[in-house]
Amino acid sequence: QKEVEQNSGPLSVPEGAIASLNCTYSDRVSQSFFWYRQYSGKSPELIMSIYSNGDKEDGRFTAQLNKASQYVSLLIRDSQPSDSATYLCAVMSSGGSNYKLTFGKGTLLTVNP
Amino acid sequence: SAVISQKPSRDICQRGTSLTIQCQVDSQVTMMFWYRQQPGQSLTLIATANQGSEATYESGFVIDKFPISRPNLTFSTLTVSNMSPEDSSIYLCSVPNWGETHSGANVLTFGAGSRLTVL
Numbered sequence: 001q002k003e004v005e006q007n008s009g010p011l012s013v014p015e016g017a018i019a020s021l022n023c024t025y026s027d028r029v030s031q032s033f034f035w036y037r038q039y040s041g042k043s044p045e046l047i048m049s050i051y052s053n054g055d056k057e058d059g060r061f062t063a064q065l066n067k068a069s070q071y072v073s074l075l076i077r078d079s080q081p082s083d084s085a086t087y088l089c090a091v092m093s094s095g096g097s098n099y100k101l102t103f104g105k106g107t108l109l110t111v112n113p
Numbered sequence: 114s115a116v117i118s119q120k121p122s123r124d125i126c127q128r129g130t131s132l133t134i135q136c137q138v139d140s141q142v143t144m145m146f147w148y149r150q151q152p153g154q155s156l157t158l159i160a161t162a163n164q165g166s167e168a169t170y171e172s173g174f175v176i177d178k179f180p181i182s183r184p185n186l187t188f189s190t191l192t193v194s195n196m197s198p199e200d201s202s203i204y205l206c207s208v209p210n211w212g213e214t215h216s217g218a219n220v221l222t223f224g225a226g227s228r229l230t231v232l
Contacts, residue, residue: 004155043205043223044156088156100146101221103155 002027004091006104014112019076021107023089026070032092033065033072038106039085048074079111114210115140117224125230126196133192134227136206141186146207146221147179156205162189196231203228 036044050063089104116139168181206224
């Protein structure tokens with residue numbers, strides 16, 4: 001049974017702070033990792049992806065992957081109230097021919113003005 | 114990115130009835146995916162809808178409960194049959210965005226979802 005675990009939160013940070021979201025996964029052959037943002041009542045939207053160990057930066061977002069520890073994280077710098085949402089970690093176990101994603105339950109982030 | 118239209122966006126249904134959710138995509142796609150998001154839970158893949166063949170169901174989901182149609186490359190329906198309150202959930206249609214990749218894997222785009230409440 002492939003599992004993706006996230007702290008459900010809520011995680012509350014002040015505006016301008018760094019928000020750190022964590023995710024662990026059980027399937028060692030997992031290859032691609034995604035972070036989706038889901039605003040209340042809306043569909044998930046992809047914000048970051050990573051497949052190599054290390055850090056990947058995109059604007060205020062940094063994804064970090066450690067395959068040995070089966071751990072992936074998302075850092076949001078200079079957090080804004082508009083970042084308040086549920087962040088879903090998703091894991092894909094094989095290459096591009098398989099689009100099956102296993103999702104975590106999500107972490108609710110609240111950024112306080 | 115593909116644009117997905119789902120309907121209904123929400124509905125309140127009576128126990129024992131069935132409801133069909135429609136998913137329309139603005140481009141042709143080989144695979145369409147149906148997910149369920151129960152309250153406070155993660156997204157769970159129900160099945161993969163392939164055009165021209167039967168849908169492939171994930172463990173725990175059966176065709177009698179969730180029949181799927183895929184008449185062409187831009188449209189699919191998911192029916193939730195003989196509903197019970199446990200079926201209250203958000204149902205989402207998803208497609209891969211061909212040509213748009215992240216980390217070597219195709220990106221999935223989701224529809225806005227259909228929120229069902231079963232009384």
